[in-house]
Amino acid sequence: MEARSISPSTPGAAQPLAALRRFVGKWGLIIALLALPVYYGVRDLTHGYGAGFVAGHHVIQHDLSQLGFNLVSGISNGMIWALVAMGYTLVYGIIELINFAHGDVFMIGSFTAVGFWSSIGLGLTTGPLGLIAGLIVTLVVAMAVSGSLNVLIERVAYRPLRGAPKLAALITAVGFSFILQNVGLLWRGGSPQGVSDLIHENATVFKISGVIVHRADVLAIVTAIPLVIALNMFIGRTRPGRAMRATAQDPEAARLMGINVNNTISLTFLLGGMLAGAAGLIYALYETTIWYFQGFEAGLIAFTAAVMGGIGNIRGAVLGGLIIGCIQQLSDSRLGPQWTPAVVFGYLILVMILQPRGLLGEETREAG
Amino acid sequence: MSELIAQLTEWREALRQRRSAVVQRLPSWSGRVLAAVLLVIAIVLPFFFDPASGFMNATIIAFAYVVMALGLNVVVGFAGLLDLGYVAFYAFGAYCVGWFGSGFFYKAHVHVGVSHVAGALPGIHLNFILILVCAVLVTSVAGAAIGLPTLRLRGDYIAIVTLAFGEIIGVVAVNGQSIHLSGGETLTAGNLGISALDLPYFPVIGMFSLLDLRPWYWLILAIMLVVLFVNLRLRDSRLGRAWIALREDEVAAVSMGIPLVRTKLFAYSIGAAFGGMSGVFLGAYHTDVTGDDFAFSFSIFVLAMIIVGGLGSIWGAVFGALLLSYINYYLIPDVLNSVPHSLGLNFDLSQLSFGIFGFLLVLVMILRPQGLIPERRRRLELTEAIPAEDGQLAEGGQL
Numbered sequence: 078m079e080a081r082s083i084s085p086s087t088p089g090a091a092q093p094l095a096a097l098r099r100f101v102g103k104w105g106l107i108i109a110l111l112a113l114p115v116y117y118g119v120r121d122l123t124h125g126y127g128a129g130f131v132a133g134h135h136v137i138q139h140d141l142s143q144l145g146f147n148l149v150s151g152i153s154n155g156m157i158w159a160l161v162a163m164g165y166t167l168v169y170g171i172i173e174l175i176n177f178a179h180g181d182v183f184m185i186g187s188f189t190a191v192g193f194w195s196s197i198g199l200g201l202t203t204g205p206l207g208l209i210a211g212l213i214v215t216l217v218v219a220m221a222v223s224g225s226l227n228v229l230i231e232r233v234a235y236r237p238l239r240g241a242p243k244l245a246a247l248i249t250a251v252g253f254s255f256i257l258q259n260v261g262l263l264w265r266g267g268s269p270q271g272v273s274d275l276i277h278e279n280a281t282v283f284k285i286s287g288v289i290v291h292r293a294d295v296l297a298i299v300t301a302i303p304l305v306i307a308l309n310m311f312i313g314r315t316r317p318g319r320a321m322r323a324t325a326q327d328p329e330a331a332r333l334m335g336i337n338v339n340n341t342i343s344l345t346f347l348l349g350g351m352l353a354g355a356a357g358l359i360y361a362l363y364e365t366t367i368w369y370f371q372g373f374e375a376g377l378i379a380f381t382a383a384v385m386g387g388i389g390n391i392r393g394a395v396l397g398g399l400i401i402g403c404i405q406q407l408s409d410s411r412l413g414p415q416w417t418p419a420v421v422f423g424y425l426i427l428v429m430i431l432q433p434r435g436l437l438g439e440e441t442r443e444a445g
Numbered sequence: 446m447s448e449l450i451a452q453l454t455e456w457r458e459a460l461r462q463r464r465s466a467v468v469q470r471l472p473s474w475s476g477r478v479l480a481a482v483l484l485v486i487a488i489v490l491p492f493f494f495d496p497a498s499g500f501m502n503a504t505i506i507a508f509a510y511v512v513m514a515l516g517l518n519v520v521v522g523f524a525g526l527l528d529l530g531y532v533a534f535y536a537f538g539a540y541c542v543g544w545f546g547s548g549f550f551y552k553a554h555v556h557v558g559v560s561h562v563a564g565a566l567p568g569i570h571l572n573f574i575l576i577l578v579c580a581v582l583v584t585s586v587a588g589a590a591i592g593l594p595t596l597r598l599r600g601d602y603i604a605i606v607t608l609a610f611g612e613i614i615g616v617v618a619v620n621g622q623s624i625h626l627s628g629g630e631t632l633t634a635g636n637l638g639i640s641a642l643d644l645p646y647f648p649v650i651g652m653f654s655l656l657d658l659r660p661w662y663w664l665i666l667a668i669m670l671v672v673l674f675v676n677l678r679l680r681d682s683r684l685g686r687a688w689i690a691l692r693e694d695e696v697a698a699v700s701m702g703i704p705l706v707r708t709k710l711f712a713y714s715i716g717a718a719f720g721g722m723s724g725v726f727l728g729a730y731h732t733d734v735t736g737d738d739f740a741f742s743f744s745i746f747v748l749a750m751i752i753v754g755g756l757g758s759i760w761g762a763v764f765g766a767l768l769l770s771y772i773n774y775y776l777i778p779d780v781l782n783s784v785p786h787s788l789g790l791n792f793d794l795s796q797l798s799f800g801i802f803g804f805l806l807v808l809v810m811i812l813r814p815q816g817l818i819p820e821r822r823r824r825l826e827l828t829e830a831i832p833a834e835d836g837q838l839a840e841g842g843q844l
Contacts, residue, residue, distance in 0.1 A: 175601060234807055234811070238814050248749055248810050249806065249811065251803070256800045258800075258803075259797060259800030260800070263796065418613075422609035422616075423613060425606075429602060433597070433602055
């Protein structure tokens with residue numbers, strides 16, 4: 078920002094203050110992010126934590142395994158947010174629109190996945206091979222449905238408004254978010270619904286020095302990482318990917334170079350929607366409950382993740398998603414889940430104050 | 446397709462010319478006469494309706510939303526600071542009634558200018574006007590405080606910070622039962638709600654009742670007219686012009702000597718104060734303050750009003766607020782709810798209210814992206830812009 082870029086060159090009385098500001102600008106966010114795990118880690122070591130009852134006595138342990146457990150589930154949970162956040166960041170990077178309907182596309186992805194796997198007959202009794210094959214087919218279906226839904230939304234609600242005031246598109250995004258929520262409400266009713274726990278998500282896969290890793294954690298990580306790598310390769314190595322980057326940088330110049338901007342934007346929405354669909358399937362298996370409002374909450378959390386990583390930056394979205402996942406798990410297990418949104422948004426404000434570009438952000442056209 | 450669009454544009458142009466000819470022929474005092482007639486209609490309106498009817502209820506809520514929309518219009522419309530956390534000020538206003546107009550703080554005994562009913566109860570009981578003043582003070586300070594971290598930011602980043610603040614305040618409102626103040630009292634009553642709020646009481650008029658909605662109507666009408674007047678004067682004042690200058694080009698405005706920090710903070714404070722006033726009224730009117738009233742969708746609802754009406758335009762904000770709140774609180778629940786049954790379909794329209802509302806938002810924005818009653822300055826910008834490049838751009842630009 079202007080103030081910071083000028084301050085080093087102004088000599089005189091403000092020197093210590095400028096040094097402090099530089100220090101806070103460089104390290105402030107990292108210190109703020111480390112504060113929570115370090116605080117609880119030290120607390121676990123000094124005060125200990127209750128590890129349940131054994132023979133009618135409280136067991137107090139003094140080690141870091143609970144913190145480790147929080148961080149492992151934070152990372153696997155964060156993978157879901159990372160997938161959703163990448164959709165936000167792709168769309169924001171290319172048309173500078175906060176796509177409020179994105180969270181609801183993710184919700185529709187969850188609903189489609191659950192509807193599809195129960196219609197092809199996956200259940201608790203399905204054998205492991207059939208389960209894996211069925212889930213892969215479900216993944217493809219959920220990605221296809223969410224991706225095409227996202228493209229459709231872009232075509233109907235955002236494309237006619239290109240060149241109109243920017244807030245108009247924001248309102249159509251909100252409008253579509255409401256429409257999709259209503260679809261979800263009619264589809265599965267107004268209260269959270271349990272879905273069959275296909276993968277026995279709480280079964281322990283392995284245990285490293287006291288930290289239990291559940292099947293759900295493995296599933297989230299094993300599904301999400303290839304998708305993240307594939308997306309990165311697509312954007313970095315292929316021609317359409319290069320067209321996307323060019324359009325994000327300067328749509329006008331990209332068009333002059335012969336890039337079909339409208340198709341590129343549609344492709345961006347397709348990719349974002351597909352990732353949201355994949356996240357929807359993982360979420361349904363991971364949480365084993367789905368409801369029509371999940372998309373709204375997930376949307377806000379994933380959006381926070383995208384901003385924290387630096388909006389417009391894909392690796393930033395992944396990093397932000399993982400960090401938000403960890404913050405969320407720490408806050409869920411230590412402060413109580415009812416405070417988690419406040420903690421997450423508190424961190425969002427800290428990011429905006431300390432480093433508005435985000436952790437890995439480059440300057441976008443908007444943010445100077 | 447393009448011929449059709451050309452034909453439509455031609456007709457629209459002809460219509461506009463004829464309309465401007467008519468407007469020019471009208472005498473200069475016609476605007477004031479129109480305003481006076483509207484005012485008289487607004488004042489006598491309740492005599493034509495049942496004092497406890499659904500329409501009266503919807504109208505009262507719609508007027509409260511007009512006040513909200515006018516407040517948000519100062520922040521977003523005039524100053525160009527996209528605020529997605531406006532619900533915070535609704536919450537502050539409503540909690541002012543909850544704290545200072547009920548038995549919530551049951552250990553305190555403060556009574557100022559209230560009826561003998563409330564005067565006999567424990568808790569803090571202030572007169573409605575005093576609560577209004579408190580709310581204005583609290584919300585304008587809160588508005589400036591929320592505005593402070595956004596001063597260095599631009600555009601969507603301001604939206605993100607205000608959104609975060611709004612959400613945090615919503616979470617605190619819901620979980621306020623576990624925040625203990627001194628003496629065993631809590632900050633809010635969470636989802637149980639602070640209930641049994643005092644009904645507004647004025648010395649000569651007496652106490653309001655929930656069976657006769659007319660006094661409520663006139664009260665919110667008075668608040669709305671005051672806010673409308675202040676808004677109209679603000680827009681043309683030095684401060685109002687400074688806001689518009691900042692909105693159009695921050696760097697140019699600052700280099701012309703506009704104090705950036707003060708001007709922006711004033712926009713946040715004044716917008717927040719209007720929201721707080723409306724919050725006080727809505728809190729008192731609903732007679733309870735529940736934590737989950739203060740959700741993000743509320744901010745979006747008010748924002749949709751001013752964008753549908755036409756960003757930055759005062760009459761647009763009024764019209765958008767009336768339109769959307771009548772649709773949401775009257776048309777969908779009261780009027781259209783029986784339509785599916787009369788068509789032989791077996792479902793409730795209220796189940797679809799979200800979807801209908803969203804569909805209308807999309808429709809209005811696609812057909813008229815600059816809003817229904819755009820601000821004059823903005824309309825000029827949009828119509829006199831660089832010649833549009835293709836049909837779609839022309840659609841967006843010349844409407």
